[in-house]
Amino acid sequence: MFSGFMMNTWIAATIVAIIAGMVGFFAVLRGSTFAAHAIPNGAFAGAAGASLLGISTLTGLAVFSVAGALGIGALGRRTRHDVATALALVLMLGLGALFVSVSSQYAQETYSLLFGEVFGISPDELLPIAGLAVLSVAAIVVVFRPLMLSSAMPEVAEARGVSTQRIEITFLLIMALATSMTVPVVGALLMFSLMIGPAAAARSFTSRPGLAIALSVAFGLVTVWTGIAISYETNWPLGFFVGVLGAVFYLVGRAWAGARRTRTVRAGRVPAAVTA
């Protein structure tokens, strides 16, 4: 399980889990769950297009995920956010359907782009993944304070001169960056589970941002490590374990939060959550 080619898998999966945990925390906090689903999925179309043109998959993923992020940002300014996201998503997926069907022998590749091919990572793929990872972490660190403020209290951020619009675009671009590196590893559909499940669970356990990010990363790591180990033994797809473990973490988090609420009756929190 820890032989030469598997080391690449472990390293790549670890990087992916860390990034997904960090970006996912903000995605959950901001309520950009749909964007977290749409950008990786749309990026899949870019990968299909890249393999059609014979250029590097990473380039295709990067171009499409950035285009998707900008598209959601631009459309979202004019219409409701979820509608903008849905339209950007289907547009990119429509192109993806075209790319995949024009090159008829890509059925297997479609599957691996959607559901990941974590056991096929070569050493020279690791370097760009690590580079993009460092870049996304650095970006998050740089914009951490305004991003945190505008996610938690948009009105206060606006009043302090933080442009919500600009933060939104910045965040979507960070997500795009993270996506283009993770899609080849865990696949478009499962990148989403990895971003949402651990982060949502972490938020149920604590309301302190630093701790929540750390927990989110930790849950993500446990998810992928367990997933890889079981997947290696059973030969079942990693995506299955990532998706299910993410849901398990979330349910445990909800149960824990529920239990805590009944123990210490915090009347203030419940109505706030309902009316917001």
Added chain:
Amino acid sequence: MSSVGHLFSYIAAPGLLSSGPVRIAALVGAVVAITSGTVGVFTVTRGQSFAGHSLADVATTGGSGAFLIGLNQFWGFLVFGVGAAAFLEIIGVQRRRGRDVATGVVLGAALGVAALFLYLGSVTTSTTGASFTVLFGSIFVIAPSTVPVLVASGVIAVIVVVVLSRVLLLSSLSPDIAAARGVPVRLVGATYLMALAVSVSLAAVAIGAVLSTALLIGPAATALRVARGPERAMATSAVIGVIATWLGIILAYDSYYWPPRGHGWPVSFFIVAFVAVFYLLTYLRRPSRRGRAQAAAGPSSPRGPRGPKGPAEQAGPGERACSAAS
């Protein structure tokens, strides 16, 4: 309309209307477009685009499960779609905050299970094309025996939504007033979610789970930009959906004669392209300050079909809705 007919003689490849699969595709496509268009108006109004899309993806899981045990895919789509809708209702799709996260977790788990089903399918039957068919659909290979079921469930979903439309609109725009008037808001919401699940399963069979979102959201969002009142919006949305679907089918049929030769382009691509073009056209037509002001007003004021409108908008969109609906 006449221009479409005129165009038709140019763009339709020979033998289009005499082909059996194309006839079925045109019929089913129209049913799907009308159902999705009608139901979609309220999906957009209620801000449930993500739920709609998730139901389609969860239905994918059902589709691949049905593939695995050799059932007709439609039943897999329907069972999983309706089941997921019930689950979403239980965990609270009606709450604004937190529901996206809950939806996302359900979606993530379902996608994981889909990965497993497709993997098992490829192991047991050694066909790798299943994932593509399930996700992107295959409107030209619908079995004639499924058509009555498809049509029947579409009709049921449309009837439910049309009958409920006034109540739905009220409970979507202001749940408190609706509740004060004695509307069972939660029951109405649950019923609507079921109709949504049925229509999404339909669309998933026809143009694929992933792209069924296009027919659900695109025409409805377009219609809500140009039409007034729920009835007009539903009619406009359905018409736009049908036009996009039929044009998509025609072009996909034609595309067998395009490069690369002997291999058609996917219907889904054309349908999505037309849906997107229609939506973007509404911006070209009316780049008014009003639209931007409304968007700035935030998601709490959805582009509802009601409310005072500026005089500049009154003439344009109304006339357009009438011409599209007739």
